[in-house]
Amino acid sequence: MNKDLFENISVPVEKLVAREKEAMMQAKRKRKVRKATMRSLMVACGICLSLLGSGFVSTGMAEALSSIPLLSPIYKDFRDIASDKIEQDHLATPIDKQDSHNGLTMTVKEAAYDGNRLIVTVVYTGSKGVTLKEEKAGRQEITINGQPIKPAIGSTGQDDIKPNTIIEHHQYTLSNLDEYGDAIDIEVQGDNLFGYEGQWNVAFPLEKIKRDVTAFSPDATAKTENGMYAITADNVTFSPLSTRIDLSVDYPAELDENDRWPWFEYTVVDDQGRVYNGMKLQTGMADGTNGHHMVLTLPPMDEVPGSLTLMPSEQNRDVYDLELDELELLIPLKNLKSQN
Numbered sequence: 001m002n003k004d005l006f007e008n009i010s011v012p013v014e015k016l017v018a019r020e021k022e023a024m025m026q027a028k029r030k031r032k033v034r035k036a037t038m039r040s041l042m043v044a045c046g047i048c049l050s051l052l053g054s055g056f057v058s059t060g061m062a063e064a065l066s067s068i069p070l071l072s073p074i075y076k077d078f079r080d081i082a083s084d085k086i087e088q089d090h091l092a093t094p095i096d097k098q099d100s101h102n103g104l105t106m107t108v109k110e111a112a113y114d115g116n117r118l119i120v121t122v123v124y125t126g127s128k129g130v131t132l133k134e135e136k137a138g139r140q141e142i143t144i145n146g147q148p149i150k151p152a153i154g155s156t157g158q159d160d161i162k163p164n165t166i167i168e169h170h171q172y173t174l175s176n177l178d179e180y181g182d183a184i185d186i187e188v189q190g191d192n193l194f195g196y197e198g199q200w201n202v203a204f205p206l207e208k209i210k211r212d213v214t215a216f217s218p219d220a221t222a223k224t225e226n227g228m229y230a231i232t233a234d235n236v237t238f239s240p241l242s243t244r245i246d247l248s249v250d251y252p253a254e255l256d257e258n259d260r261w262p263w264f265e266y267t268v269v270d271d272q273g274r275v276y277n278g279m280k281l282q283t284g285m286a287d288g289t290n291g292h293h294m295v296l297t298l299p300p301m302d303e304v305p306g307s308l309t310l311m312p313s314e315q316n317r318d319v320y321d322l323e324l325d326e327l328e329l330l331i332p333l334k335n336l337k338s339q340n
Helices: 013-033 059-066 083-089 253-257
Strands: 093-101 104-113 117-126 139-144 151-162 165-174 183-193 196-207 214-216 220-223 230-239 242-250 264-270 282-285 293-298 307-314 329-332
Touching (some): 104 196, 117 183, 151 293, 220 329, 230 307, 230 329, 242 307, 264 282, 264 293
Antiparallel strands (some): 093 104, 104 117, 117 165, 151 165, 151 282, 183 196, 220 230, 230 242, 264 307
8 A cells, every 4th residue: 555645644533532432322323223233334424433243442542543644554543453463464465446437536455355354445536525524425335256245243444534535444254254265256336425426346356365274163161050041162263364253142032032132242361361352352243143143353363372261241221341250251272173
């Protein structure tokens, strides 16, 4: 990515705080009504960090972002969970394909895919300027192999870094590991964007990052004493762009029938005492599973830890982050044989 495009540009704290508060409120309202993942990403005003799951942003993040120049790689500026590895190991694939008409150019700059996560960076430039404060929001969607993405976790982040330039960061954790194989066809589509009328489309092939992936099936389970709830760690996968934990969650059938099934939040601690929560952990749900298949995404790890401990909590109207000690789950990894 061209560093000159983003050099010496900072993001005001006040603007970021206002944007993230609005994104947080929108995400909470969506989750309270349906607890479902969004299937297409709508271009809207503000830094739409509406992480589908528990990835809400904080004021501390805004302060950190405001002091970081927006330059390549952009992943760190948008606090992607794999930003350090992407930069250190040069994991992003340059794309630099564009579609330009009616005064607006849409350029896909870079992308990264490891079978578990997909990341796409897009830059928009307009001859008459571009703004996130649109009177009528346009529509945008990214597809894989011609089909809409139905992720476990997905988000889009935007910022207007110059009067005529907006940069956009998309990230997805797929519902099922390696469901698309080693090579995929990506298409970025947009209609009526940033005050410009028309349709834009950039398509490109993308290959999986050629790095080792280590997967385990620990089959570790924690249950409540009354047997009403259980959490099982089905798979733990260490890939270039994340550490992924696939969970099966059992709960009473009547909760499924009346759409009151639980959504647990999690803190993860490894055997060295490193804690993963907040911006270091994303929680999502595999598409169409009503919370029975949950996916946790942590930063990528250079070495497989000896164990991971999951500490779930439940957020409700009366108690915030009530710890559920009975469902604390130890996932041993040290002596397990990998599936690879």
